[in-house]
Amino acid sequence: MDDSGGAMAAARRDGKRLLRMARTGALATLDGGTPLTTLVGVASDWDGAPLFLMSDLARHTRNLADDPRASLLLTSEGGRGDPLNHPRLTLNGVVRRRAGEDGRERYARRNPKSKLYIDFADFSLRRLEIETVHFNGGFGRADALTPQDLLTPGDPAALIAAEPALLERAAGLGDAALAKLAGAVGRAWKPVGLDAEGLDLGLRGQAARVDFDAAALALEAWWAALERLG
Numbered sequence: 001m002d003d004s005g006g007a008m009a010a011a012r013r014d015g016k017r018l019l020r021m022a023r024t025g026a027l028a029t030l031d032g033g034t035p036l037t038t039l040v041g042v043a044s045d046w047d048g049a050p051l052f053l054m055s056d057l058a059r060h061t062r063n064l065a066d067d068p069r070a071s072l073l074l075t076s077e078g079g080r081g082d083p084l085n086h087p088r089l090t091l092n093g094v095v096r097r098r099a100g101e102d103g104r105e106r107y108a109r110r111n112p113k114s115k116l117y118i119d120f121a122d123f124s125l126r127r128l129e130i131e132t133v134h135f136n137g138g139f140g141r142a143d144a145l146t147p148q149d150l151l152t153p154g155d156p157a158a159l160i161a162a163e164p165a166l167l168e169r170a171a172g173l174g175d176a177a178l179a180k181l182a183g184a185v186g187r188a189w190k191p192v193g194l195d196a197e198g199l200d201l202g203l204r205g206q207a208a209r210v211d212f213d214a215a216a217l218a219l220e221a222w223w224a225a226l227e228r229l230g
Helices: 004-021 059-066 101-110 112-116 157-171 175-182 219-229
Strands: 024-031 034-041 050-055 069-075 088-097 123-136 190-195 198-203 206-211
Touching: 004 069, 004 088, 004 123, 004 198, 004 206, 024 059, 034 050, 034 059, 050 059, 050 101, 101 112, 101 123, 101 190, 101 198, 157 190, 157 219, 175 198, 175 206
Parallel strands: none
Antiparallel strands: 024 034, 024 069, 050 123, 069 088, 088 123, 190 198, 198 206
């Protein structure tokens, strides 16, 4: 039986989840024509695109000012087994400045240590505009995905406005309910952000995620999607 449809659906699901849960990544920029790879902090924008908080003094930031093309490698959290059998995601595109305080808030909530320097004058938020995708889910699982497979379409304006209230409402579910949703019972996960396809949770720098079956851009539809999983 041909299970190519199921394999692609699994690749999309795993790629979306990895993109939204990653908190660090390896960013390759062009340093005078020679590739330079650096470790950077990562968060996800409302549609899932990677966000970076970059200092103007950093070498990779200076490289991007000359040539905005970049490649980003995101890997799964460490665990047992061969690391090369864990999912990873390579995204190619261009890095541009990302305006708006909502982006800075998204980044800071997902990377709380960044609050120590996020307001420094030389730091600004950047976004990777994804052009091509390479997903590898482990041995025998190299799938050609597109940006459309990973990004969430639609206007998130209603969720942007309602995010503080929705996060407070989610926190009100209590530690036990959130731990169950995160799949890590007995741990005190806290809501740190959301998008149309789920809820992001954090615990002392660790990340967990509650994924919806379908995107929900309207407020009550979003809450209903969360309740169905509880």
